[in-house]
Amino acid sequence: MPQTVQGVIARSKGAPVELVDVVVPDPGPGEAVVQVQACGVCHTDLHYREGGINDEFPFLLGHEAAGVVEAVGEGVTEVAPGDFVILNWRAVCGECRACAKGEPQYCFATHNATQRMALTDGTELSPALGIGAFVEKTLVAAGQCTKVEDADPAAVGLLGCGVMAGFGAAVNTGGVTRGDSVAVIGCGGVGDAAIAGARIAGATTIVAVDVDARKLETAKAFGATHTVDASAEDPVEAIRALTGGFGADVVVEAVGRPETYEQAFYARDLAGTVVLVGVPTPEKQVTLPMIDIFGRGGALKSSWYGDCLPSRDFPMLVDLYRQGRFDLDAFVTERIGIGDVEAAFDKMHAGDVLRSVVVMEGAR
Ligand SMILES: NC(=O)c1ccc[n+]([C@@H]2O[C@H](COP(=O)([O-])OP(=O)(O)OC[C@H]3O[C@@H](n4cnc5c(N)ncnc54)[C@H](O)[C@@H]3O)[C@@H](O)[C@H]2O)c1
Ligand SMILES: [Zn+2]
Ligand SMILES: [Zn+2]
Numbered sequence: 001m002p003q004t005v006q007g008v009i010a011r012s013k014g015a016p017v018e019l020v021d022v023v024v025p026d027p028g029p030g031e032a033v034v035q036v037q038a039c040g041v042c043h044t045d046l047h048y049r050e051g052g053i054n055d056e057f058p059f060l061l062g063h064e065a066a067g068v069v070e071a072v073g074e075g076v077t078e079v080a081p082g083d084f085v086i087l088n089w090r091a092v093c094g095e096c097r098a099c100a101k102g103e104p105q106y107c108f109a110t111h112n113a114t115q116r117m118a119l120t121d122g123t124e125l126s127p128a129l130g131i132g133a134f135v136e137k138t139l140v141a142a143g144q145c146t147k148v149e150d151a152d153p154a155a156v157g158l159l160g161c162g163v164m165a166g167f168g169a170a171v172n173t174g175g176v177t178r179g180d181s182v183a184v185i186g187c188g189g190v191g192d193a194a195i196a197g198a199r200i201a202g203a204t205t206i207v208a209v210d211v212d213a214r215k216l217e218t219a220k221a222f223g224a225t226h227t228v229d230a231s232a233e234d235p236v237e238a239i240r241a242l243t244g245g246f247g248a249d250v251v252v253e254a255v256g257r258p259e260t261y262e263q264a265f266y267a268r269d270l271a272g273t274v275v276l277v278g279v280p281t282p283e284k285q286v287t288l289p290m291i292d293i294f295g296r297g298g299a300l301k302s303s304w305y306g307d308c309l310p311s312r313d314f315p316m317l318v319d320l321y322r323q324g325r326f327d328l329d330a331f332v333t334e335r336i337g338i339g340d341v342e343a344a345f346d347k348m349h350a351g352d353v354l355r356s357v358v359v360m361e362g363a364r
Helices: 043-049 153-160 162-173 189-201 213-222 235-242 258-266 290-295 310-322 338-349
Strands: 003-010 018-024 031-040 064-072 084-087 137-141 145-147 181-185 205-210 226-229 248-253 268-276 299-302 332-336 355-359
Touching: 003 338, 018 137, 031 153, 043 338, 064 137, 064 153, 084 153, 084 310, 145 310, 153 162, 153 310, 153 332, 153 355, 162 189, 162 248, 162 268, 162 310, 181 189, 181 235, 181 258, 189 205, 189 213, 189 248, 205 213, 205 235, 213 226, 226 235, 235 258, 248 258, 258 268, 332 338, 338 355
Parallel strands: 181 205, 181 248, 205 226, 248 268, 268 299, 332 355
Antiparallel strands: 003 018, 031 064, 031 137, 031 355, 064 084, 084 145
């Protein structure tokens, strides 16, 4: 029997989110229903609400989540009811041209649930990033459930998007390794995870750049060796000064704006790497002298989801968390109820939080 549960939707562009009844079908072949325990509020949810991703309203928001599998459909073998899982938006297909080349982290045909969740009047919902997890129960493809060791769902659920994206931007996409110099522009949840990743990978100089002094303080706790307040000084000059006049080996842009991308471009050393993990809105443009693109060499990369492979990376990061080597708790600024998502967007906008995390009744 389909179940009716409470969930948070964005009905139309820019309108405040609403808590409504959501109808969740029973899992069909290859699908699973997951009882959501916790779900972080990511900047990408706000992009959806503002129409910055696409126009397929109404959206069921939320996508950084952990919970327990309640039921699975026909043919599902990878997870079973009772499993504690982190939801992912990269359920790799194993068959597309990326997967065939042995590069499943770029899979071009990732799986989502085939059936749709809906409003009680039958209007189908578009789940954010193919997940939709500001809801008591959600329907996903079974491959979107990554089984991990038991841990606080509010902390490890963040691996489902922003923290994985930031960590992987530095370590997977940027290839940060021991002795590297790294600069991270934008120290929200994503940027701080890039800083933490750079530290774990052995970077020796880690420069945190933000326009908000509070964010720079937190960035130090995650491993920044130096901080630059871009509202007070030129970040390109400052990063060069901190790296022997040369620029950083890897610069991670975790804001998604043309001016910060340009800073990242010029703040890297010759042959260095720029990683764009911040998500730009569709109208944003950059103009760069082509001779500088050529003359500086190196690599300009973008990082979707930190080029992660959930089955490889989530259990490893949960291990690091359980061992006390990766402080996921430090990303959780506050635990909120499912009715508080709109207020959390305001706090995110004001820069007051790293992550507000919705914790469901019963899982608190
Ligand atoms: N690529 C991916 O797979 C992926 C996944 C999740 C999130 N994201 C994106 O990453 C970006 C960051 O997400 P977040 O959750 O950390 O957001 P956030 O709003 O918490 O953090 C953004 C940070 O950038 C800082 N900032 C703003 N303007 C700046 C400037 N001019 N110079 C320096 N710093 C500046 C802000 O003060 C803030 O600390 C967003 O664009 C989000 O959509 C990407
Ligand atoms: Zn594939
Ligand atoms: Zn996200």
